[in-house]
Amino acid sequence: xxxxxxxxxxxxxxxxxxxxxxxxxxxxxxxxxxxxxxxxxxxxxxxxxxxxxxxxxxxxxxxxxxxxxxxxxxxxxxxxxxxxxxxxxxxxxxxxxxxxxxxxxxxxxxxxxxxxxxxxxxxxxxxxxxxxxxxxxxxxxxxxxxxxxxxxxxxxxxxxxxxxxxxxxxxxxxxxxxxxxxxxxxxxxxxxxxxxxxxxxxxxxxxxxxxxxxxxxxxxxxxxxxxxxxxxxxxxxxxxxxxxxxxxxxxxxxxxxxxxxxxxxxxxxxxxxxxxxxxxxxxxxxxxxxxxxxxxxxxxxxxxxxxxxxxxxxxxxxxxxxxxxxxxxxxxxxxxxxxxxxxxxxxxxxxxxxxxxxxxxxxxxxxxxxxxxxxx
Amino acid sequence: xxxxxxxxxxxxxxxxxxxxxxxxxxxxxxxxxxxxxxxxxxxxxxxxxxxxxxxxxxxxxxxxxxxxxxxxxxxxxxxxxxxxxxxxxxxxxxxxxxxxxxxxxxxxxxxxxxxxxxxxxxxxxxxxxxxxxxxxxxxxxxxxxxxxxxxxxxxxxxxxxxxxxxxxxxxxxxxxxxxxxxxxxxxxxxxxxxxxxxxxxxxxxxxxxxxxxxxxxxxxxxxxxxxxxxxxxxxxxxxxxxxxxxxxxxxxxxxxxxxxxxxxxxxxxxxxxxxxxxxxxxxxxxxxxxxxxxxxxxxxxxxxxxxxxxxxxxxxxxxxxxxxxxxxxxxxxxxxxxxxxxxxxxxxxxxxxxxxxxxxxxxxxxxxxxxxxxxx
Numbered sequence: 001x002x003x004x005x006x007x008x009x010x011x012x013x014x015x016x017x018x019x020x021x022x023x024x025x026x027x028x029x030x031x032x033x034x035x036x037x038x039x040x041x042x043x044x045x046x047x048x049x050x051x052x053x054x055x056x057x058x059x060x061x062x063x064x065x066x067x068x069x070x071x072x073x074x075x076x077x078x079x080x081x082x083x084x085x086x087x088x089x090x091x092x093x094x095x096x097x098x099x100x101x102x103x104x105x106x107x108x109x110x111x112x113x114x115x116x117x118x119x120x121x122x123x124x125x126x127x128x129x130x131x132x133x134x135x136x137x138x139x140x141x142x143x144x145x146x147x148x149x150x151x152x153x154x155x156x157x158x159x160x161x162x163x164x165x166x167x168x169x170x171x172x173x174x175x176x177x178x179x180x181x182x183x184x185x186x187x188x189x190x191x192x193x194x195x196x197x198x199x200x201x202x203x204x205x206x207x208x209x210x211x212x213x214x215x216x217x218x219x220x221x222x223x224x225x226x227x228x229x230x231x232x233x234x235x236x237x238x239x240x241x242x243x244x245x246x247x248x249x250x251x252x253x254x255x256x257x258x259x260x261x262x263x264x265x266x267x268x269x270x271x272x273x274x275x276x277x278x279x280x281x282x283x284x285x286x287x288x289x290x291x292x293x294x295x296x297x298x299x300x301x302x303x304x305x306x307x308x309x310x311x312x313x314x315x316x317x318x319x320x321x322x323x324x325x326x327x328x329x330x331x332x333x334x335x336x337x338x339x340x341x342x343x344x345x346x347x348x349x350x351x352x353x354x355x356x357x358x359x360x361x362x363x364x365x366x367x368x369x370x371x372x373x374x375x376x
Numbered sequence: 377x378x379x380x381x382x383x384x385x386x387x388x389x390x391x392x393x394x395x396x397x398x399x400x401x402x403x404x405x406x407x408x409x410x411x412x413x414x415x416x417x418x419x420x421x422x423x424x425x426x427x428x429x430x431x432x433x434x435x436x437x438x439x440x441x442x443x444x445x446x447x448x449x450x451x452x453x454x455x456x457x458x459x460x461x462x463x464x465x466x467x468x469x470x471x472x473x474x475x476x477x478x479x480x481x482x483x484x485x486x487x488x489x490x491x492x493x494x495x496x497x498x499x500x501x502x503x504x505x506x507x508x509x510x511x512x513x514x515x516x517x518x519x520x521x522x523x524x525x526x527x528x529x530x531x532x533x534x535x536x537x538x539x540x541x542x543x544x545x546x547x548x549x550x551x552x553x554x555x556x557x558x559x560x561x562x563x564x565x566x567x568x569x570x571x572x573x574x575x576x577x578x579x580x581x582x583x584x585x586x587x588x589x590x591x592x593x594x595x596x597x598x599x600x601x602x603x604x605x606x607x608x609x610x611x612x613x614x615x616x617x618x619x620x621x622x623x624x625x626x627x628x629x630x631x632x633x634x635x636x637x638x639x640x641x642x643x644x645x646x647x648x649x650x651x652x653x654x655x656x657x658x659x660x661x662x663x664x665x666x667x668x669x670x671x672x673x674x675x676x677x678x679x680x681x682x683x684x685x686x687x688x689x690x691x692x693x694x695x696x697x698x699x700x701x702x703x704x705x706x707x708x709x710x711x712x713x714x715x716x717x718x719x720x721x722x723x724x725x726x727x728x729x730x731x732x733x734x735x736x737x738x739x740x741x742x743x744x745x746x747x748x749x750x751x752x
Contacts, residue, residue, distance in 0.1 A: 034700075034701075034704040034706055035697070035700065035701075035704075036701055036704070036706040036708040037708070038706065038707065039416075039707060040415075040416035040706075040707040040708045040710065040711040041708065042692075042693075042708055042711070042712065043692075044688065044692060060704075064700070064703055064704050065675065065696075065699075065700040065703065065704075069675060069676060069696070069700070072676050073676065073678060073694065073696050073697070074678075079694075079696070079697055079700075080697060081692045081693055081697070299441065299445060300445060300448050300449065302449060302450075312420065316418075316419075316420060316457045317418075317457055318449065318455075320441075320445070320449050320455070321411070321449070321455055321456060321457070323441075324410075324411065324440070324441040324445070324455075325410075325411075325412055327440055327441065328410040328411075328412070328436075328440050328441075330410055330412040330414065330416075331414065331415060331416040331707055331710065331711075332412040332413070332416045332417065332418055333412075334416065334707065335416040335418070335707075335711070336418065
C-alpha cells in the first residue's frame with residue numbers, strides 16, 4: 001500500500017496506494033470540513049488545483065447533515081462529488097476544541113453540540129461507525145488531543161486511555177469493514193501519537209501504537225499552543241520510532257515553512273485550514289512570502305498575486321481587482337484567494353516531490369526557508 | 377448596429393453589434409453590481425453560463441473602488457476580466473433607492489454615500505463621466521426613477537427634468553467619446569422612458585426621447601411597486617412609439633414569466649438581480665417552476681436541481697448536497713445555486729431565440745407560462 005521511492009536524509013518521497021487512488025507524498029490534504037472547502041470552492045475546482053486528498057470532519061458531518069444521511073447518499077465521496085481519496089478525522093479534536101460541557105469517561109466523551117446544544121456521546125466505536133458511514137478512504141483513530149502546555153500526569157493518563165481506545169477502534173473497524181453493506185470495506189485506519197511536549201510520553205506512546213500494525217501513523221496534539229521549535233523537537237524525538245514502511249501524517253500543520261521543516265524530518269502527509277482561512281481574509285501565499293491584499297498599496301496594482309503562479313486566479317485577476325472585491329465585501333474575493341492558496345500549497349508539495357526525485361530537496365529548502373513565511 | 381432578424385407578432389429576434397461583441401436578442405444581462413456577480417461567480421464562470429452581457433452599477437463603482445481607479449486599471453472590462461459587452465446603469469436608480477438625505481435640483485442630485493455618509497453630487501454630466509471612466513459598452517442616461525404608486529403632477533415635472541437631463545447626457549457623452557484618452561470612444565447611450573403608470577406621460581416621454589436618435593431605449597421605473605398587469609399595460613402603451621430599429625431594454629425585470637410576457641410585447645433586453653439573489657437563498661429555477669432547496673423533502677434527494685439542465689451544478693451535485701451546504705452555511709451553496717440560476721436565465725433566452733428563429737415562440741410561451749413561475 002505504501003511504497004518508499006527515495007530518501008534524502010530523513011525526507012521521504014513515496015506513494016500511498018488506496019482503493020480510491022494513488023497519493024504521491026509528501027502531500028498536503030485540502031480541508032473540506034463540512035464536505036465543502038470554505039470559500040465557495042467545489043470538488044470540481046479541487047481537481048484543477050492539484051488536490052490529491054480531501055479531508056472532512058467527522059464531528060461536523062455527524063452533527064449536520066448526519067452520517068446516516070451521508071451513508072444513504074452513497075458516502076462522502078459520492079455526496080460531495082469527489083472521486084479521489086478522502087481522509088476523515090475522528091471527531092476527537094473537535095469534541096475537545098469546539099463542543100462545550102464535555103465529560104470524559106473510560107467509555108468515551110459526553111458533549112453538547114456546538115450547533116444546538118444536543119447532548120451527544122462519542123467513543124471509539126461511535127467514531128468508527130460514523131467514519132464507516134461516511135465511507136472515507138482513511139479513518140483516524142478516536143483520541144484525546146491535549147492542549148499545550150499540558151500537565152505531565154494528566155497527559156500520561158490521557159495517553160494510556162487513548163491507547164485503550166485505539167485497540168477498540170481497530171476492533172470496531174475490522175468488524176465494520178467485514179459487514180456486507182459497508183460503503184468502503186477497504187477503509188484504512190491511522191493511529192495517532194499523543195503525549196503533549198513530553199518526549200518520554202511521546203516515544204512510549206509511539207512504540208505502543210506501532211505495535212498494532214496500523215495502515216499509517218499520525219502525530220497529533222502539535223500546533224496546539226506550543227512554538228514551532230517545540231514541534232520540531234517532538235517530531236525529531238518520535239520519528240525514529242515510526243515504521244519506515246507506513247505513511248506519517250502531521251495533523252493540522254502548517255505554514256509553508258512548517259511543511260518544509262517537517263518533510264525534512266520525515267513527515268509524508270499534512271493538513272491545515274491555513275490556506276483556506278488565510279485566503280478568506282485576503283492573505284495570500286507566494287514563494288517569496290505572504291501578501292495582505294487589503295493593503296492600500298495594491299489599489300492600482302495590475303499584477304497578479306504571484307507572477308510565477310499558474311493558478312486560475314493568477315491567470316486572470318489583478319491584485320487591484322482582488323483588493324476591490326475584499327473592500328466591497330464580494331464573496332468572489334474569498335473564492336479567488338482560497339483557490340490561489342490551495343493551489344500554492346498543492347504546487348509547493350509538487351515542487352518538494354520533484355526535488356526529492358532529483359535529490360535536491362536540501363537546496364530547495366535552503367532557497368525557500370528565508371522568505372517563504374515572511375510578510376511582504 | 378441593431379439588426380432585426382425576424383418578428384413573431386410583436387416579439388423580435390435581432391442582434392446588436394457593439395464594439396465589444398455581438399449580442400443575440402432577446403437577451404438577459406447578468407448583474408455584477410460591484411464588478412462581480414454576487415455569490416462568488418467570476419467573469420470566467422460567466423463564459424460557461426452563456427452570459428452575453430454583464431451589467432455593472434455606476435453608483436456602487438463610483439463609491440468603491442472609485443471610477444478613477446477603474447479607469448487607471450484600463451476600464452471595467454479589463455479590471456474584472458470580462459471581454460464581452462458591459463452595460464452600466466446611470467446611478468440614478470441607486471441614488472433614489474439606496475442613498476439617504478438626497479436633494480434633487482435642476483443640476484442633479486445631492487446625496488450621502490450609503491457606505492460612509494460622504495456627501496456626493498451626481499448630475500447628468502457626472503454620470504456620463506463616471507461611465508466613460510468605467511469604459512462600458514453601453515451607458516445609460518441619468519434619470520429619476522419615481523417609485524410606484526406615484527403622484528401625477530410630480531411624475532410630470534420629474535419626466536420633464538429627466539428629459540432635460542437626457543439632452544445634457546447626450547452632449548456630454550459626445551464630448552467624452554471625442555476625447556483622445558477615452559477608454560471606449562464608441563460608448564453607446566440608451567435613453568430611459570419614465571412616467572410611472574400614467575400612459576399619457578409615458579407616451580409623451582417616449583416620443584420626446586426618441587427624437588434624440590439614441591442607440592437604444594429603455595423602459596425604466598417599472599417593477600418598482602406596481603403589479604405585473606400594470607407593467608404589461610405600460611409596455612403595451614409605449615411599445616408602438618419605440619423605434620423598430622433600436623434595441624428595447626426593460627430595466628430590472630424580472631421573473632421567467634415576466635420575460636416571456638415582455639418578449640411577446642416587443643422587448644429585446646432585460647436585467648434582474650432575481651437569479652443571483654434567489655440563488656443565494658436556495659431558490660432555484662426550472663422550466664417546471666421554482667424549488668426551495670432548504671425544504672426538508674430534499675434531505676435525501678439524489679437528483680440534481682433539474683434533470684434536464686446542463687449547468688455545471690446540475691451536472692455534478694444533488695439536491696441533498698446543496699441542501700446540506702445551505703444548512704451548514706457553506707458559501708459553496710450560494711455559488712452553485714447562482715450558477716444554476718444564471719445558466720437557467722441565459723438558457724431560457726437562448727430557447728426563446730431559437731423559438732423565434734423557428735416561428736414557434738407562441739407555442740413555447742403557451743407551454744411554459746402555466747408552470748414556469750410556480751413554486752414546486
